[in-house]
Amino acid sequence: MSLPNTWYLRRVADTAARACYICYKPSSSVLITPDNKDFFYVCPVHLKDRNFCSPIIDSEEEARKAKEEAMAKEIETVKKEYEEKQLKKKEKEKDKKSKDEEDSKEKNKANEEQNKKSEKDQEKEKNDKIDSIKKSGTASKADEGPRIFSLHKNFYQMRVDRLRNIEAAKRNRERLKDPSLFPSVPSGGL
Template sequence: MASFPNVYNHRKVADTASKACEVCYKPSASVLVTPENKDFFYICPAHLKDKGFCTPIIDEAAIAAKKKKEMEAEIERVKQEFEEKQKKKKEREKAKEKEKDREKDSEKDNDKTEGEKIKKTEDKVGSSYLVILRFTLTFEQKNSDDATAESEQEPRVFALKKTFYQQRIDKKRSAEIAKRNRERLQNPNLFPQVPKDRP
């Protein structure tokens, strides 16, 4: 008769198409729909968070696959960024070696001050430290973005509690019975005909 699974997808409609919530009768633009569109009803988003009304159905495999894919993309991006920085670093070292060779040939003066040596080592250490710091900051920012995205992302599939699901089935059944009765009443063969013969 009116049998459908207890799986409802959460959909949004335009604000102009909002109708009364099934529970509190306030205007709502949120709709719960079964996958085969056999049943739907308007519901307030606040009721979706109520554990006494419905429970979210979370697809753990899809979430795990999505996280794994995002992590692989992030790792690949970091690898490429690291390789580019290594290439730039090697190019800078080659340029510095050429510059040193030029300085040796032109000046042949080994009176470099201690301050210049310290400054160069600080530059080398500082650039490595900056790379590590940037990587750490981007990784922390990515984790915080993931955490906020997970908290903002609401579940899309719900299962109604037993009593509410039974109410939906009963309502659907009564609507089908009423429709069948209307069709029967419109059928002219339903009522007996007036006898045409004399008794």
């Protein structure tokens, strides 16, 4: 029986929190092996402890984070472009208003209504673009930090010993149930 020294971090609901393996405080973080043979609850503070475990760098995770950062920058540039366009429009509107004052009031009302509609359309377009960018990068921000860990040798050996003891206890229970294990009563006369 070999237990891999690779542990995935999982979160459970706060109502399902159990005692931490180290400090016995309630914790909703669980370290579990990839094959689901062993698991234990641990506080997030202990995961940052160098003497307890080491994070295993996941290249996919790093690529996802870099992609999220790029999307955030793209959203910022879209917002800046939109604000610049709005400033330019306002300046043009001011120029038009000074010229339009000479024209009739009815034409101004019609132009303002069209401008309002076009502004609403552009704002809606901007919001749609931002939403589409956000949806394409649907990753939860709550899971910051590494998700795969390797226990240090002492803690890993404790987990391996625990599993061995559980298996030995199971074998002993099965042996005790077998009647051929015990010697038979002597037969014969005196």
